[in-house]
Structure formats: C-alpha cells, structure tokens
Amino acid sequence: MKKISKLQRPRFKSIQVQRYLRAMWSAALILGATANAAIAAEAATREKIEQAVGKIANELKQVCPLSDPASQGAFDLCRQAMFDDSLIKQMMLPVVLWGRQRDPNMTLKETPLTQFAPEILAGLYMPLFMFDGKYKVTYNEREKLYLATLGVVFRNRLQPGQFPYPFWHDAAKWNTYENANTMLLWIDPNTSKLRFAQFSIFGEVVPGYPAAKATVPAFDGKWLWTDEHGKTQPAVTLFDGLYRENNPYKQKLDQSYREFAITLRESQCLSCHVPNNPDKMKKLVLLQSPAHASMEIHRVLKSVREKKMPLDEQGIEKTLDPQLEQVLLDKGGAFEKLVDAAREWERTQAPRNQ
Known part of the structure; x- marks a missing residue:
C-alpha cells in the first residue's frame, strides 16, 4: 500500500471533509424536499x-x-x-x-x-x-x-x-x-x-x-307506539319519506320487520339495542325500529352467525337456543332481502328533486 506523505495528509483530510459536507448537504436537501412535500400535501x-x-x-x-x-x-x-x-x-x-x-x-x-x-x-x-x-x-x-x-x-x-x-x-x-x-x-x-x-x-x-x-x-317506555288514528309511530322510522310511496317493497318491509322484531325480543336483542343503552355501550347499534334495523341487518346477521350476539350480563357472548337462532336467521334473512331489493329499486329511480 502506498504511503501518504505528511505533505499529502492535510489535502486528504480536506477531501474527506468536502465529501462529508456534500453528503450532509444532499441529506439536508432531501429532508427539506420531503418536509416541503409533506407541507404541500397537508395544505x-x-x-x-x-x-x-x-x-x-x-x-x-x-x-x-x-x-x-x-x-x-x-x-x-x-x-x-x-x-x-x-x-x-x-x-x-x-x-x-x-x-x-x-x-x-x-x-x-x-x-x-x-x-x-x-x-x-x-x-x-x-x-x-x-x-x-x-x-x-x-x-x-x-x-x-x-x-x-x-x-x-x-x-x-x-x-x-x-x-x-x-x-x-x-x-x-x-x-x-x-x-x-x-x-x-x-x-x-x-x-x-x-x-x-x-x-x-x-x-x-x-x-x-x-x-x-x-x-x-x-315517556311511557315505548319506542314504538300507536297514535289516536291507529297509526304506528314514529312514522319516520316506517320508511315514511325514506322510500317512495310507489316502492313495491315498502309495504312488505313493515310486515317483515314485525316478524323479525318478535324474534329479536325472544333473543333478548331488544334489551340492549335500544336508545337508553342499558348496557352503556360506547358504540351503540339501534334495532328498535324498522328503519334503524334495516341499515344494520347485514352486521346483525353476521354477528349471529359468528356467535358474537347476544351478550350476557357480563358482556360475554352467550349461546342461543339452536332453534331460536335458526328462526332469527330465517326471519332476519327475509327482512335483509327485502331491504336490499327496496334500496336497489330506489337506486334505479331518478332523484325526487328533478
């Protein structure tokens, strides 16, 4: 290996310093460009x-x-x-x-x-x-x-x-x-x-x-009630205004929910998934009305199939009676199909404000 003379050493060190400074300068430019890009993206x-x-x-x-x-x-x-x-x-x-x-x-x-x-x-x-x-x-x-x-x-x-x-x-x-x-x-x-x-x-x-x-x-404890004209209330939760009057699935949806709701009560789902939130859940899901249940039906049935619902008093999944579970899935599945059909029909119609 060739020896470096004493006269050459300062120049060699100077080259090293220059390379180091160039590297630091390049890194600073890259960091600066990255920071500027982040600021621009945020803006x-x-x-x-x-x-x-x-x-x-x-x-x-x-x-x-x-x-x-x-x-x-x-x-x-x-x-x-x-x-x-x-x-x-x-x-x-x-x-x-x-x-x-x-x-x-x-x-x-x-x-x-x-x-x-x-x-x-x-x-x-x-x-x-x-x-x-x-x-x-x-x-x-x-x-x-x-x-x-x-x-x-x-x-x-x-x-x-x-x-x-x-x-x-x-x-x-x-x-x-x-x-x-x-x-x-x-x-x-x-x-x-x-x-x-x-x-x-x-x-x-x-x-x-x-x-x-x-x-x-x-408040009398009822989330759904019948008014003096014999109509179920709240009217807005019966798809009143959400779906057009001529939606061919609208009437069937109400009856299907009523059948599904009976099974929900028997399965104790409506003891938890109601507005007063008796179990103090941080993320509440409401099922007490047709409209509320219609938008959660897919997740509800998925939870039942995966044995994640209902919960006991300690918040632990409990086993449903197999026969009741099957009825819940059958009634819920029928309601789910009607919800999907009603929404698809609405999707194919022109906006009502036209």
Missing part, C-alpha cells in the same frame, strides 16, 4: 376539505334553511333532499358515529356514540336541524382529524312521530337537542370522509332561536 388536503365543507354548508343552508321549527313542510323538503343524494351523505363513510357532545374536553374515544349508516343519519337525524350557512374548519391535533363546525337550530316543535325515537326519554339528551347551536363534523384527513358527527350546545347561539321551548309528552 392540499386542508384546502380540499375546506372546499367540500363550504359546498356542504351552502347546500344545507339552501335545503334546510332557518325557518319555523314546527314547519312539517320545511322538514319534509329538507329530509328528502338530505336522504336522496346530498353532498353530506356522499361524504359519509359506510358507518358513521353520531351523538351529543357532552363535554368539549371529552375525547371521541371516551364519548358514547351511536352507529349509523349514511341513509339513517342523513334521512332521520340531520334533517332535525336547520342550518344558518356559517362554518369553520380547523385541525384537531388531539383527534388527528379535521373538525368542521356548522351553525344549527333544532326543530324542537315537530310532532312526536317525526323524531326517530322519543329523545325526551332522557331529560339531558332532550335539553342538548333542543338547545343545540352547533353541528360538529369530524373528517378523516386520509380519506376526506366523515367519521363522526355530533350536535353541541357549546357553540355560538343563533339569534332568535329557539323561539320557544317545546312541551313533550311523558
């Missing part, structure tokens, strides 16, 4: 979400504007527009969690919420609110989600059968609904889709609302 995501929320807020103000909270006509127009093909419905994931904001400091993981398909959330719950068109989009570092806040007013003076179930069964829940002034939309930055939605009393009050407090009936 693009934020802009995309802000634009989408802006369009949603504008549409909601047009189809569900501030009006008389008792107006059935305004409610019907809003509900039809929301259910058919609204922008907010398009933004939802196949499963969205919904509920009240009990405390702004409570994380979403800690908050009890109810699981809904887009059709139920857009068709039964969101139309209960009127929108003033105001909105704001921020990034919530704690949840790692974008948060869109929209100004709202609750339709507190509709007839009892227009609510998906008696919200007044719980005084605190009804108070939050009646005095809600904000809707919170939690949006996933990776998909730009809506994952969680909440209503809250912790925002800015819309001037002039609520105009008057509602007088609600006493």
Whole structure:
C-alpha cells in the first residue's frame, strides 16, 4: 500500500471533509424536499376539505334553511333532499358515529356514540336541524382529524312521530337537542370522509332561536307506539319519506320487520339495542325500529352467525337456543332481502328533486 506523505495528509483530510459536507448537504436537501412535500400535501388536503365543507354548508343552508321549527313542510323538503343524494351523505363513510357532545374536553374515544349508516343519519337525524350557512374548519391535533363546525337550530316543535325515537326519554339528551347551536363534523384527513358527527350546545347561539321551548309528552317506555288514528309511530322510522310511496317493497318491509322484531325480543336483542343503552355501550347499534334495523341487518346477521350476539350480563357472548337462532336467521334473512331489493329499486329511480 502506498504511503501518504505528511505533505499529502492535510489535502486528504480536506477531501474527506468536502465529501462529508456534500453528503450532509444532499441529506439536508432531501429532508427539506420531503418536509416541503409533506407541507404541500397537508395544505392540499386542508384546502380540499375546506372546499367540500363550504359546498356542504351552502347546500344545507339552501335545503334546510332557518325557518319555523314546527314547519312539517320545511322538514319534509329538507329530509328528502338530505336522504336522496346530498353532498353530506356522499361524504359519509359506510358507518358513521353520531351523538351529543357532552363535554368539549371529552375525547371521541371516551364519548358514547351511536352507529349509523349514511341513509339513517342523513334521512332521520340531520334533517332535525336547520342550518344558518356559517362554518369553520380547523385541525384537531388531539383527534388527528379535521373538525368542521356548522351553525344549527333544532326543530324542537315537530310532532312526536317525526323524531326517530322519543329523545325526551332522557331529560339531558332532550335539553342538548333542543338547545343545540352547533353541528360538529369530524373528517378523516386520509380519506376526506366523515367519521363522526355530533350536535353541541357549546357553540355560538343563533339569534332568535329557539323561539320557544317545546312541551313533550311523558315517556311511557315505548319506542314504538300507536297514535289516536291507529297509526304506528314514529312514522319516520316506517320508511315514511325514506322510500317512495310507489316502492313495491315498502309495504312488505313493515310486515317483515314485525316478524323479525318478535324474534329479536325472544333473543333478548331488544334489551340492549335500544336508545337508553342499558348496557352503556360506547358504540351503540339501534334495532328498535324498522328503519334503524334495516341499515344494520347485514352486521346483525353476521354477528349471529359468528356467535358474537347476544351478550350476557357480563358482556360475554352467550349461546342461543339452536332453534331460536335458526328462526332469527330465517326471519332476519327475509327482512335483509327485502331491504336490499327496496334500496336497489330506489337506486334505479331518478332523484325526487328533478
């Protein structure tokens, strides 16, 4: 090996230093480019979400504007527009969690919420609110989600059968609904889709609302009831307005659910999957009405087949009587087929607002 003279050594070290500096400079350029790319991607995501929320807020103000909270006509127009093909419905994931904001400091993981398909959330719950068109989009570092806040007013003076179930069964829940002034939309930055939605009393009050407090009936423990005209209520949960009157499967759906509901009760499913959430589940699934059950039927039957339902008092899966399990699967399967057929028929029809 050739020896390096003392005169050559400083030059050799200088070359090493230069190579090291070039390597460090290249690494810094790469890191800088990566950081700039991440910043650009984040800015693009934020802009995309802000634009989408802006369009949603504008549409909601047009189809569900501030009006008389008792107006059935305004409610019907809003509900039809929301259910058919609204922008907010398009933004939802196949499963969205919904509920009240009990405390702004409570994380979403800690908050009890109810699981809904887009059709139920857009068709039964969101139309209960009127929108003033105001909105704001921020990034919530704690949840790692974008948060869109929209100004709202609750339709507190509709007839009892227009609510998906008696919200007044719980005084605190009804108070939050009646005095809600904000809707919170939690949006996933990776998909730009809506994952969680909440209503809250912790925002800015819309001037002039609520105009008057509602007088609600006493809750008698019944989630479904018969009114003075002999009609089952809540009417909105009987696919009233969700499906067209001429949908050939609409009438059959009601009878099929009634048969399925008997088996649900016998299997003790309706002792848990009801709005008062007796088991205090963090993610509640509702089955107490035809509309609620229709959007959960696929997951319900899957859970029964996989022996994950029902649960005992300790929350452990328990074995159903084989004969009862088969009846549950048979009745549920018949209901499931009608739900799929009704939805497919609706899908092939022109939007009702045309």
